Amino acid sequence: MDRTIERVHVDGGVVVGVDSSASAARALEFAAEEARRRQAVLHVVRAWSIRTAPRPADVPASVVPSMEQFQEAVRADTERIVAEHVPDRVTLDLRIHIVHSPSPQALLSASRGADLLVVGHRGRGGFAGLMLGSVAEQCVRHAACPVLVVRPAV
Template structure:
């Protein structure tokens, strides 16, 4: 990695929107010679209902699931593009928006999908993408569904 290579961070959660964002970021990194970090954030599960009691999921299980989701999403997406852009994997414990902003602090570009696994279907921007657009210290690309 040289100092002149654009540093790109992309949010990945396995959703179709994050796959579109990853695809866009891989294409962009390939064209500009940038370095790419794919980041997935995870938070410990919370109990929503009191009965019946769901099986307890440990922090280690949650982290392992996030690592597997990131690896699978990156592997499948890079295979469909037949790209040789190296992707650094980053698995972070914490809220998605805050984790993306922290890791994009010294990046040249942050790429997110317009909607991930949360929110409701009619939203124009998801809460994470809206928060990133509003608070990032670098340019943010929000990739709409089906963008190439």
């Protein structure tokens, strides 16, 4: 059974884009605090592709994982990230959305129903610190709600 999700639909709350970068972890921490302040739902969105997904640990190196195995590996990695950076998550209404989609499309889709979209300044690519990352820039330009871009710690 294919449970791959390609779009995120939310009804209010704070949406944060997460990957395995330090910038995304910082954005997650800011988003969690903002959701607490607003007493709002925190929607953690993790977009993935086969290129960006962590390899499922239980699949031998000689075997190509299924889409569902990749999806579950991404979910487990995202839950680990959330547990590390939102230690008091039980006090939040927190929902994790694992989306097989390019990051900008997943976040822009979620922004249509969100009160606030939070993204990190720099994810995995580009010249760090030079300018906004391409995902953050697309979100700032095209999101349907206010966007908070969290800069790296100095």
